[in-house]
Amino acid sequence: MPSFKGDEATNYDERIERLVPGYELLHQLTFAQCQVQLEADAKVLVVGAGTGKEVIALAQANPNMHFVAQDISEDMLAIAQQHFDQAGIANRVQIHCGDLNALEGQFDAALCLLVMHFVPDDGSKAKLLQAIRNQLVSGAWLWIADLMKPETPFERDAQFQVCQQLGLTDIGVERTLAAFEREFFALDRMRFAELLEHNGFGVAHCYFKALSFTGFVVRCQ
Template identity: 30%
Template structure:
């Protein structure tokens, strides 16, 4: 959020993002609860945008024996993830790469893509991005995705005004909160909920459910279906 993923201040990301997103920790807590209740064992999990280490740190608490593949295009952010995981002990493969350029062949039981899709331009690129995730998952696997969303003009303005108010309450500098409000639609490549669900369905996900909302940030759980998905 108005932060260079390659600058020297990347270690401040943990504190900054939690102040700017209401319920940031709750997003990970809720995701953990869904992970723990997934109908299939999760032995291999893909994390797209793993830099910073929040997903690894959070998910390892409920998946202590899982092998994680952590993909991120920012070397400083990936280094921060490694630093946070030093004392945890999970097996993690760190991959410095854009997801679009990732060449792994592993089939995963689960994947997360939190606060990444909104940086991917255009419907075609988003479709290719999501289809690649789908193809990397086993039948019955689960994807957790959270992204900044679009809305009607009135509600967009209302959300952004309230969001700015939240940031100011969290002691975010007025200039940063104001810039976020004024540049939101230009800073992110946004979809409406119907568009996102349609894209996910077109890629092959058979079940998509909304499980998190914070102002214009929404989280969805998506299942790559098979004959035993809901048994």
């Protein structure tokens, strides 16, 4: 996994848009679904909150919502904290660095965008999903998006074409290709659905797909 520390945290916001085709749209579609589905005073858990994009959009639109922004990178959360202060929403956001199991639960919804693909499928993805499930009330929704295994032999190549159009350099392409091999643990749709269903969630519905980046919404049981 990238370290998400130091420069990798500082440069994150401008780097991510070149690496994830449709990054902005993924966030827009997730936000829109939360807007129509969540109560005005919902308590929302954002797993792998990074620099805080999901939290800021929802908090600015919903003055009575409360959030926990969780991550394992202190540096990403330090940037998120600055963004929350600037946006005037810090009083409604608890920042939590580390284990999800330390939280008190009873969340009405969770978001986990572009996080679980960094977690190996050796029991660790299942553990993460269980930890998220344990923090949610029954019937809560989870929005989760990951890099998936390519569905055609040319999907990855097409993805890098788009990344280059978005400004990724040749060296950037080479590094990202190597990172995909070493640092990402992409699943196919069947395994993704199976993991969700075995860890307390229902049927996953796809709501976003930009080449291999895929978003699902699923309700916990």
